[in-house]
Amino acid sequence: MNEGYRFVKLPAKVHRVEREYARHDRRVPDSISVRLDLTYEAEQPVHIGSGFKGLDGNVVVRCGAMVRGVPGVPGSSMKGVLRSRYEAITRSCTGHTLKNSRSLRSSTGITKGFFTKDVLSHDAFVPCTRELMCAACALFGLMSKRSRITVLDFEGDKAFVLEAMLEQFSPNDHHLGRCEIEDDGREKKFKISELRGRKFGMGHGPIPEKKQWQLVETIPKGTLLRGSVLLRNILREELGGLLVALGRHPASALKIGSGKGNLRKNAADFDASFGRIKLVELTWRDHAGKPLTEDARAAYEAFTKSADRWAEGENQLVALHQGAC
Ligand SMILES: [Zn+2]
Numbered sequence: 558m559n560e561g562y563r564f565v566k567l568p569a570k571v572h573r574v575e576r577e578y579a580r581h582d583r584r585v586p587d588s589i590s591v592r593l594d595l596t597y598e599a600e601q602p603v604h605i606g607s608g609f610k611g612l613d614g615n616v617v618v619r620c621g622a623m624v625r626g627v628p629g630v631p632g633s634s635m636k637g638v639l640r641s642r643y644e645a646i647t648r649s650c651t652g653h654t655l656k657n658s659r660s661l662r663s664s665t666g667i668t669k670g671f672f673t674k675d676v677l678s679h680d681a682f683v684p685c686t687r688e689l690m691c692a693a694c695a696l697f698g699l700m701s702k703r704s705r706i707t708v709l710d711f712e713g714d715k716a717f718v719l720e721a722m723l724e725q726f727s728p729n730d731h732h733l734g735r736c737e738i739e740d741d742g743r744e745k746k747f748k749i750s751e752l753r754g755r756k757f758g759m760g761h762g763p764i765p766e767k768k769q770w771q772l773v774e775t776i777p778k779g780t781l782l783r784g785s786v787l788l789r790n791i792l793r794e795e796l797g798g799l800l801v802a803l804g805r806h807p808a809s810a811l812k813i814g815s816g817k818g819n820l821r822k823n824a825a826d827f828d829a830s831f832g833r834i835k836l837v838e839l840t841w842r843d844h845a846g847k848p849l850t851e852d853a854r855a856a857y858e859a860f861t862k863s864a865d866r867w868a869e870g871e872n873q874l875v876a877l878h879q880g881a882c
Contacts, residue, residue, distance in 0.1 A: 562756050568680075571650050572649075573690055591842070592788070593788070593803070595785065595803065603780075604831055607621060620774050622634070628713045628776050632709050634814065639708065639799070646871035712783055793855070796859075
């Protein structure tokens, strides 16, 4: 059964190396600087919350984000999705550390959980440094270090439509890995070992008997979202990896916004959640706007030969996003 989310396996070891090319102050020989003009089509309604609430009659509505005065996807949201997809297909860190003691919700009544030493010391939770960094930190940026990728806002071509989203809670920690109950005589705790990997929301989770719906403003299905990604001093192999993250080659859908694994009211079962978008057009340009001919396959070929690539993660990510997500 689908839980509303799936996992992409973490590599045992992060590939951290010195990356002299990860810079802005001068042009790096043999690197590419390019602008990608992209059009995505919303295959499901997309809700990106603005943080504001409004009223429809006397029903509370969660408002959607606007970009330049129209419903759309802010560049920061798109960049977040691209980073997590790029992390999943490369031997990259997770960009965060794990806290050991956590409180959690569970139907068992147990409210505490902890990770084993093996999980806590997993290489993917060790922070990167300026001297030694993973592929994702090098491309998307490490702390204050500027990234070589700038993602502009994506404007939609349609007005918001209200949809009802089932309130569902994010997975409890004991779903994130292999889990045993440990009882020291005073209290019971979940011991979490062997993390299942990076979490991607999709499908929809179990449907509770008592449903609570939340009205949300969505970019409707069929909307075309147009925006650009600017790349500076990019290696061909990084471009190849980025094309996977963008859903270009090999082709796959992206999930964006809230409710990626939440049920949508009155929708066909296979299509009953939020946030699926698909790349329908990509134009390469130089930074002055002149169209370029680029070979996506050659870039992908370079990526497949790169020591940064995590093939198992790539295969899983692409397979999970073939339509029913
Ligand atoms: Zn890193």
